[in-house]
Amino acid sequence: MLRQPAIRRLAQLPTRSPFQSRVQSRSLLSRRSSRTHGRPVENLNIRQLSEQSEEYQRNRRIFLWCGTVAGVVSFIYTSYKIAVELSKPVQLDSSLPSTDPLAGPSGGADRKVVVYDEEGREIVPTGNSTVPTFPRTIDLPDYTGPISSSSNSDSADPSTIPTLTSPTTEYTLVGLGLRTVTFINLQVYVVGYYVATSDIAALQAALTKKINPIATTLVPGEREELRALLLDPVAGEQAWDELLRSGIPARSAFRVVPVRDTDFHHLRDGFVRAIQARAPTVGSPRAGTAAEDEAFGEAMRQFRAVFNRGSVPKRKELLLVRDETGRLSITYGGDRRAGRQLIGVVEDERVSRALWLNYLAGKKVASEPARKNIVEGIMEFVERPVGTVASQVVPVINAKP
Template identity: 70%
Template sequence: MLRQPALRQLRLPKACETIRAPVQRRTFLSRRPNQSSGRAVENLDLRRLSQSAHDHHRNRRLFLWSGTIAGIASFCYTAYKIKEELNKPANLDSGLPSTDPLVRPDAADRKVVLHDEEGREIVPTGNSTVPSFPRTIYLPSYASPTTTAGLSASTVDTEYTLVGLGLRTVTFIGIQVYVVGYYVATPDIAALQSALTKKVNPIATTLVPGERDELRTALLDPAGSEQAWGELLANGVPARSAFRVVPVRDTDFHHLRDGFVRAIQARTQSLPGQAAQDEGFGEAMRQFRAVFNRGSVPKRKELILLRDENGKLSIAYDGGGSKKEGRPTSSRLIGVVDDERLSRALWLNYLAGSKVASEPARRSIVEGLIEFVERPVGTVTSQVV
């Protein structure tokens, strides 16, 4: 009997301790226990899910933008290659001598002369808007007037022979602006032949293949071409020459003037006597700008830049000459600049230096000159190749 209370006394504190043990409850500020409660909703990490969703949408946007840029780039490249193929001249010279570069290394740059419906000789340009240039044109000897009202031209026309031509392009995507052709008065070709030949071989009347390659290299070299053409033009060789400019898209005189003025100013360093600071040259530049103070220039209308034996520059604008290829031009004289240095700088813009207005035109002109020196001095080489 006495042992039962004692047993109860021994068990009571243990029972009471179990009953009074603190109960762990989650509060707003308490930390989450390490062990899972077993319920799925309490195991979600909202911050991790939000970051995962953000990364997914960011990667999705980057992927879509990459695809868009790649698609635009491939579209532009494909359009460029198609345009390049469409602008290639038609293969109309299958009956002419071989143009395979393996057979004739310079064949790719040589001109092909065709005949139009009326039998006149024309040279393909490779452009659909201005498909051809006449092999020969006839230009008058423009008088040097003192007033605009006195602009006139002589009634005697001189034949000019095409030396080379090419497209003028701008911007990195190669927007075509105009086709330009370089013509030399046919009676003056002999003097040009002699001058070019003597530069390579002073005692020769014609150049052999190795000498022609030497001349070609000199005329394409930036420094060599500046020196060669600077000496020729300063000595009046060729005595009479012209650039025929025909736009392939609608433009205006102000755009043409700005391009010419920038080209002339860039070449003043190669002119003697500090031309940029010379009052006479400054007056010539003002006269040149005044000539181009006009309106629009529709495509296919020709602009003639003519340099005579004294270096005088005559500027004529098309009055329908593009419709009469190879015939005496009906272009009307719109201005004259007497300062020889201005026309020389303008000519160098197409013929010499590290950067020319049209590299295809420069290369075509060089190949045309090489054709001249293939024949003895005094003969005009045939353009049919």
Template identity: 55%
Template sequence: MIRRVTTRVGSCSQLAPAKCIRLATPLQRRTFLSTGLRSRSDNSRASFDTLNVERLARERQDYDRTRLVFLAAGSVAGIIATIYTAFQLKNALEKNPTKLDAGPTYGSSLAARKVIVHDKEGNEVVPTGDSTVTEFPRTLNVPVFEDSSISSAASPQSTSQSEPTTEYTLVGLGVRTVSFLSIRVYVVGYYVATADIAALQSRLVKRVDPIATALVSGEKDELRAALLDPVKSEEIWNTLLEDGVPLRSAFRIVPVRDTDFPHLRDGLVRAIQARASMILPQEQVETPSKGPEFGESVRQFRQLFNRGKVLKRKELLLLRGEGGRLSIVYDDGRSFGRQYLGSVEDERLSRVLWLNYLGGSKVASEPARQSIVNGVIEFVERPVGTVATQVV
């Protein structure tokens, strides 16, 4: 028989002090977890003991450097993609413009007409739409320069009030821009001698209807389409200019920022060289007595522009006179007025310069060509000889 023995343990106050200390000390018992915890702690301590701070710093620097390279490459790629997308979008909008308002019909008498206003002195001017060169005169009175020698370029001649003048009437104008950013260079206007407008009217009207004296709506649309066509426009203007129609005309160039004569010359010479192939084959089969070689004419033209600066808002005139002679006139705004810089006799040179603005697949200023075509249509919708001095 088993006897249950119950042992009563008294309080600490009832026991000896040594025994109380022994009882107060907790007993450390070994369990199955104690070994795992101890080994894990030992491993963590060992891993910290083997850390290489310099190696970690190098790895961090390599990571930051690689990350910076990827970020820079992404930024450059984003900028290039944005510019390319904007360029493509601009081309798409120009090819197929979408407008909320219906445009005026070509048959309307109010379509695309120039606005005539009066300045403070009461002169008739046409707004250009540019913030720097704000207006062009509706008419120009240009002195008649009789000296056609190239030597005049060394000592420009000034004009006086007593000299006979020729009145020119504005046909159209526009802004010349460069690059896809449309940087403005100058405002250009096309003028025709008022007395020669009737001859231009007659040739254009007869081209559409040989027996008509003015064109009606459908005929005007036909002529407009031909003057805007890349091939037909060049053929029409080349034939007219070669035949001396109009006999006297001018391009008025006014820079919108300070430039110089060599800069303007280089742009005009590039235009001459680009279109020279159109007329040179026709001249090669003719006798050389017709005039100087075309290369010599270009050299003379370049010589006229061996000058200094051309300030903004100052006038440069390219005049095409009788026989196709090209004259250069510059007005720097001083008291002695317009200065005659010289001329080139070769008709072919002025013809290709005029074609650079009037016809072909690529002109110097498309807004100027559109405005010039609108001005020509205003001529042909009236009876021949009735335009006189008014271009509305």
């Protein structure tokens, strides 16, 4: 009897199927998992992290290589600049004030530089690789003649070639430059203007008096006025024409050295065109002066005959020398074996004067760099007291060109 109530109570309990048990267990587990989701969790993308690391390392390597290259380039550039600065000669008077009569237009910075070659000779760099230097001074004899204008051999009459015992005169380089032709600036030759050292004083005095009649040297402002005068196409040509007519400088020369192989005919054609272009200036024949016409024509025939020769290899020297009478002497050679040989003389001073004006002044000159460099050399002269030879170069001992 006691069991019946218990059985009855068990029967009243709700019955659960196995499926309901599994659902209940899952709900319990689900509640547990939902509670765990509340914790902070970091989701990592391994592939993305790997790509970011590779990109960082790549950028780091690029940055390090750029720094290395920049350091090497800066080191090389700095070393080069130091070497260039150390190779420059010291300008001995560069610290002089601009108002000092001995100071150049830019404190001495524009002075030509002369160096000594391995044999101790003074040379001036030209800036050209084929003809890299010109001698600062040359010694020339007093050429005598005339020689036959009909001679067209490659060597002059031995009786007209000065011997080694002939007295010589020292000529000092005033300025030089490169002659170019055509619109592509084809380089032809380097030309340098030399003046007899003992005649520089007369040139100093004449140019100084043109600006200040009572001065013995020109101050910077006066030098600028003279520079403008000499560079002016009209005034400069008039000034040089007056000087040359009066025999100032008494003795001078143009040294021509080709930078490429050429021949006498090409050089002659250029010189003849220059003389003809300057004919009105130098007082060439005018209408009604038959005697002058005939004399000038004969002088031009003599001049052309001098160049009736063959080839002129590069680096060979052609020297045009004008003496105190205006006579033009032409020499060729200049090497150590044969020396300079006199190949022609033209007596009419108008020929040499026209050639000189072709380089020194006018609207169109044979070489504008040479004309400007010659003017700067003149400035070196007039900044010194008259009667002193201008120290237009600053020597650097044991320097190689």
